[in-house]
Amino acid sequence: MSDARLREEICRYGRSLFERGLTPGSSGNISLRLEDGGWLVTPTNASLGFLDPARISRLDAEGRLLSGDKPTKEIPLHTALYDTRGxxxxxxxxxxxxxxxxxxxxxxxxxxxLPPMTPYYLMRAGETALVPYYRPGDPAVADAIRGLAGKYSSVLLANHGPVVAGDSLEAAVFATEELEETAKLYLLLRNLNPRFLSPAQVADLVNTFGLDLPSHHDHDHGGD
Structure with a gap:
């Protein structure tokens, strides 16, 4: 896909997320890793609902700005997830x-x-880790994510929000949406003793769809 098309994709998905109220104001950011190791990433203080393709930040493999506006201050957390999630x-x-x-x-x-509430939560987002609170842009958040050793594609930052990786932008967006809906389900059902998927049902999903779940690493994959 061309650079222009990739920029348009970022804008299209960003607008969709914004218009459905999934990230208000100028919050949130999106990045794409390119074949040369560089990135396209949304600029700092930019609303995902009103992105300009020409102003999206283009970084080289070392994170240096090549063109576009100044990138989001959340570069450390993106870097850590790319570095550990091949x-x-x-x-x-x-x-x-x-x-x-x-x-x-x-x-x-x-x-x-989150517990195993639905098959599509596990199939799209996998299991989700929670890391402690760090102020936005704090490089220490990168150390916390690196400490997960790439086992999780979806991570929650305490008092802040989700960070989700995918093998494509579409996959990352769909997984983020599934994570949000599953969090909503959890809050709706909290303290109501809901019925979650059983270990056997989860194992069936792992075996049928080849899911890479951290809780199954030791049993099914021999660890990372």
């Missing part, structure tokens, strides 16, 4: 309401922020 070709970071709310609950397990 299959990642796109990353979406939002401030979606239900996913942020989930991070504030005391019972959340950092190794599995």
């Amino acid at each position: 299959s990642a070709r796109a990353i979406v970071h939002l401030h979606s309401t239900h996913a942020v709310a989930l991070t504030m609950l005391p019972e959340i397990d950092p190794r599995a922020a």
Whole structure:
């Protein structure tokens, strides 16, 4: 796909996310990793609903700005996920309401922020890690993500929002949307003793669709 088409794709998906209220104001950012190791990434203080393809930041493989506006200050978290998640070709970071709310609950397990509620949550987002709070743009968030060793494609930043990687921009967007809807389901059903997928049902999904879930690494994949 040409550089122009990739820029248009970022704008199209960004507008869709914005118009459905998944990331308000100038929050959130999107990046795409290019074949030469460089990136296209949304600029700082840019609304995902009103992106200009020509102003999207173009970075080289070392993260230096080649053209476009100044990039988002969240470059460290994108870098960390690309560095540890070799299959990642796109990353979406939002401030979606239900996913942020989930991070504030005391019972959340950092190794599995959501239980296995639906098959499509596991199939698109996998399991989700929760990392502690860091101020936006703090390079320390990169260390926290690197500490996950690439086991998770979806990560929640406490009091901040989701960061989701995919092997394409479409996959990253769909996974982010699935994560938000699953967080909404969790909040709706909290304290109502809902029925989650059983271990056998999860194992069936892993075996049928080849899912790479952290909780199954030791049993099915021999670890990373």
